[in-house]
Amino acid sequence: MSHILAVDQGTTSSRAILFGPAMEIVAVAQEEFPQHFPRSGWVEHDPADLMGTVLSTARAALEKAGKGAGDLAGIGITNQRETTLVWDRATGRPVHNAIVWQDRRTAPLCADLKDEGFEETVTARTGLIVDPYFSATKLRWILDEVEGARARAEAGELLFGTVDTWLIWTLTEGRVHATDATNACRTMLYDIHDGAWSEEICGRLGIPMAMLPEVRDCDAGFGTTTLLGGEVPILGVAGDQQAATLGQACFRPGMLKSTYGTGCFALLNTGETAVRSSSRLLTTIAYQFGGRPTYALEGSIFVAGAVVQWLRDGLKAIGTAAETQGLAQAADPSQEVILVPAFTGLGAPYWHPGSRGAAFGLTRSTGPAELARAALESVGFQTRDLLEAMHADWTDADGAPTLRVDGGMVANDWTMQFLADILGAPVDRPKVTETTALGAAWLAGQKAGVWPGMEEFAAGWALERTFTPAMDEAERDRRYAAWKRAVAATMSV
Numbered sequence: 477m478s479h480i481l482a483v484d485q486g487t488t489s490s491r492a493i494l495f496g497p498a499m500e501i502v503a504v505a506q507e508e509f510p511q512h513f514p515r516s517g518w519v520e521h522d523p524a525d526l527m528g529t530v531l532s533t534a535r536a537a538l539e540k541a542g543k544g545a546g547d548l549a550g551i552g553i554t555n556q557r558e559t560t561l562v563w564d565r566a567t568g569r570p571v572h573n574a575i576v577w578q579d580r581r582t583a584p585l586c587a588d589l590k591d592e593g594f595e596e597t598v599t600a601r602t603g604l605i606v607d608p609y610f611s612a613t614k615l616r617w618i619l620d621e622v623e624g625a626r627a628r629a630e631a632g633e634l635l636f637g638t639v640d641t642w643l644i645w646t647l648t649e650g651r652v653h654a655t656d657a658t659n660a661c662r663t664m665l666y667d668i669h670d671g672a673w674s675e676e677i678c679g680r681l682g683i684p685m686a687m688l689p690e691v692r693d694c695d696a697g698f699g700t701t702t703l704l705g706g707e708v709p710i711l712g713v714a715g716d717q718q719a720a721t722l723g724q725a726c727f728r729p730g731m732l733k734s735t736y737g738t739g740c741f742a743l744l745n746t747g748e749t750a751v752r753s754s755s756r757l758l759t760t761i762a763y764q765f766g767g768r769p770t771y772a773l774e775g776s777i778f779v780a781g782a783v784v785q786w787l788r789d790g791l792k793a794i795g796t797a798a799e800t801q802g803l804a805q806a807a808d809p810s811q812e813v814i815l816v817p818a819f820t821g822l823g824a825p826y827w828h829p830g831s832r833g834a835a836f837g838l839t840r841s842t843g844p845a846e847l848a849r850a851a852l853e854s855v856g857f858q859t860r861d862l863l864e865a866m867h868a869d870w871t872d873a874d875g876a877p878t879l880r881v882d883g884g885m886v887a888n889d890w891t892m893q894f895l896a897d898i899l900g901a902p903v904d905r906p907k908v909t910e911t912t913a914l915g916a917a918w919l920a921g922q923k924a925g926v927w928p929g930m931e932e933f934a935a936g937w938a939l940e941r942t943f944t945p946a947m948d949e950a951e952r953d954r955r956y957a958a959w960k961r962a963v964a965a966t967m968s969v
């Protein structure tokens with residue numbers, strides 16, 4: 477009973493990672509699942525795919541390592557956040573596909589809420605801004621659009637959950653309807669100061685509160701599952717960006733991580749203070765133990781690695797994501813192509829759902845290499861946007877915090893060097909870049925008593941490489957100013 481299984485249910489794939497007693501990775505299994513785009517701007521997942529791939533990858537990871545349920549001290553769950561599900565309490569049957577965080581269908585409702593001045597209430601209570609990104613308007617859409625859903629919800633027959641809640645419900649075979657504070661705080665329905673669902677926001681949006689799950693600490697215990705061949709407790713839950721914050725051991729106020737997967741999400745630990753942003757960042761819960769939340773400022777960018785996927789699958793300009801590195805190195809230095817990947821609007825700090833992608837500076841000789849370089853650079857520029865906003869909101873006595881990075885894209889050295897260059901600050905890449913899974917595993921492992929507590933775990937964080945800025949300041953400022961002009965142009969079209 478010395479192993480921990482981390483389940484990472486992400487936007488494009490589910491991963492199961494088995495950790496051994498020394499917190500080492502023993503086995504990994506990963507499975508992609510279909511993305512459904514029923515209309516422009518709509519993104520859905522089949523709830524059965526989410527659960528199915530979680531179970532098959534969990535079983536595959538155990539099998540690869542020659543282990544079984546009896547070897548597990550516990551399970552930690554981490555997940556894509558905000559994605560919204562509604563299902564029947566009695567049968568467990570979803571009433572609609574999961575509406576994914578990237579989905580923009582509720583933009584008109586969000587515009588109405590803003591027009592009537594409701595955003596101030598939302599920000600004051602939830603720390604968020606009004607945007608289709610969050611769960612609340614997606615849930616409202618399901619209640620409005622699925623036949624009979626509102627009446628069934630009001631009769632107490634339907635349950636709402638983010639992906640963690642759906643997985644917990646299914647893994648415990650309907651015994652536990654719960655979420656953790658880090659997932660609850662992304663719904664736009666949860667008061668992050670009171671630690672309770674907001675009656676006022678639920679009232680305005682017509683959400684029956686009986687649908688909402690119980691909110692627990694990240695390591696509260698979430699029931700047991702027998703679906704892996706024996707009884708195993710679910711001991712830890714956190715949204716994926718918060719789990720990465722834990723995995724990066726960003727436990728002290730002022731510590732900062734940024735994760736580069738499909739999107740990019742930077743979280744700055746602000747300790748017990750819920751800092752209200754003056755620059756359109758989100759105030760969110762980084763983690764919660766013993767009923768006490770630790771807060772963070774978050775910058776959310778919708779397209780990071782997804783721009784590389786677009787080069788590969790959309791443009792067919794590259795065969796693999798890793799090819800972008802060689803292409804960027806070989807790109808013509810005299811061409812300055814800027815790509816603003818606002819494919820699904822712009823997230824923080826602009827929050828402009830109407831923007832769409834644009835390329836600037838194209839010439840007849842612009843080819844895949846220059847586009848690949850511009851794509852990778854867009855990730856650096858967008859991170860600088862976030863960090864500028866964070867510096868405006870948070871002044872640290874120790875100066876600017878060092879950025880700890882993780883996620884699939886940080887394998888790209890060229891991108892990490894450009895990131896350091898354009899930030900004008902060092903970028904630290906840890907030895908373990910599977911930090912999201914590590915964070916979820918740590919929640920479960922420390923709860924089970926087989927992994928160390930916060931301080932010892934933090935002391936074990938190991939650096940693989942620091943990328944140090946090499947670009948001169950005038951060049952950095954010139955390049956960043958050009959980026960800002962390009963972003964402004966996408967917002968004015």
Ligand SMILES: Nc1ncnc2c1ncn2[C@@H]1O[C@H](COP(=O)(O)OP(=O)(O)O)[C@@H](O)[C@H]1O
Nearest residue numbers: 486737738781782784785797798883884885888
């Ligand atoms: N070597 C690389 N260079 C650039 N981008 C990469 C590289 N390897 C992976 N990526 C990008 O990183 C993303 C995958 O990261 P991952 O952390 O697995 O994402 P997610 O959890 O969001 O599915 C993909 O969008 C992919 O295009």
Ligand SMILES: O=P(O)(O)OC[C@H](O)CO
Nearest residue numbers: 486487556557737738739
């Ligand atoms: O699944 P990821 O890694 O793209 O993360 C998605 C985020 O949680 C969305 O807020």
